[in-house]
Amino acid sequence: FCVVRDRRAKELEQVRYVSETAQQVVLPSLPKKLGPLRAASLYLAAEAEAQIGGDLYAAARTTSGTRLMIGDVRGKGLTAVNDAALLLGAFRGAAHRQASLGELVSYLDRSVCWDLMEPGETSRYGETFITATILDIPDRAGRVQMISCGHPPPIVLRDGRPTNMDARNPAPPLGLGELLHPRYRVDSFPFEPGDLLLLYTDGVTEARDSTGTFYPLAERITGWNGKSPDAFLDHLHRDLLHYVGGRLNDDAAMIAIERPAAPRA
Structure with missing residues (x-):
């Protein structure tokens, strides 16, 4: 019994190591600074042994x-991880x-359509899709461009008051x-100095309490009215887990x- 227990413990440790390595390769944390912006990211896996799934995020700097x-x-599962990795790439x-943002989204849509099918297949159109929000945030204060x-x-938090930035021109997944x-x-919304912008997946808003x-x-x-994106996500993380009783579905x-x-001067 002890031999089997120790073997299983080593196997679980190896699985966790592989999961953590895969996450760092496929879905590394965002840099703390993106030009003039401060950033933080967080991934919460529903399965204790898995560190990555079908949710994804990425950032890229441009000239402006x-x-x-x-x-x-x-x-879910490995198929979702593979699909996420393809879109991230x-x-x-x-x-x-x-x-333009529209050209980028059109390119991403074609990538999902073609990269997720085997050569010669045409029957999988519509079987695999990815909901996403793509944003272009200017370095100087101004309006954020968005295609949902x-x-x-997204939610913009200004002086402690959250506002949903609903898309007027939503696109299909x-x-x-x-x-x-x-x-x-393209939709747009203001993002001024002192604002905090929150992007999230439905694993947050569809989490349920005991009722x-x-x-x-x-x-x-x-x-x-916290001081940093890291502190904000840490607070949100603790509050979300407390709300659901410690484990996400x-x-x-x-x-x-x-x-x-x-x-200030």
Whole structure:
């Protein structure tokens, strides 16, 4: 019995090591600084032995700002991890080169459509899709450009008051472009010095307490006037786990971005 127990413990330790290594390769944490912006990221896996799943995020610097993506792959398991890795690779390779946000999203949609099918297949259109929000944040204070592809809306927290940035021109999830032929139209919203921007997946808002009530995200972050994105995500992490009783039923990813306020004279 002791031999079997020790063997299983070593196997579990190895699985955790491989999971952590895979996460660092496929989904590394965002840099603490993205140009003038301060950033923090967090991934919460529903399974204790797994460190990565179908939720994803990435950032890329351009000559004039920062491009961000957060997304959620339909499905679970290794297939979802593979699909997430493919989209992340496409974003990292193209975010610097695509001139407009619409061109970038169109490229990502084609990547999902074609990269997730075997050569010669045509029957998988629509079977795999990824909800995502792609943002272009200028270095100088101004309006953020956004294309939302079936994903939960970002939240801007200003003076402790959260506001959902709902898309007026929502697009279908990535991977459905071959079926729906969407026209990608850009939404925009203000993001001023001192604001905090929160991006998240539905593993946050669909988390439930013991009575089955969804986590009221906007209500729980109202009044926050903390000092950094890291502190904000740490607070949100602890509050979310407390709300659900310590364990999530679905993976969850979060990004917090702050445009620091100008120093006072």
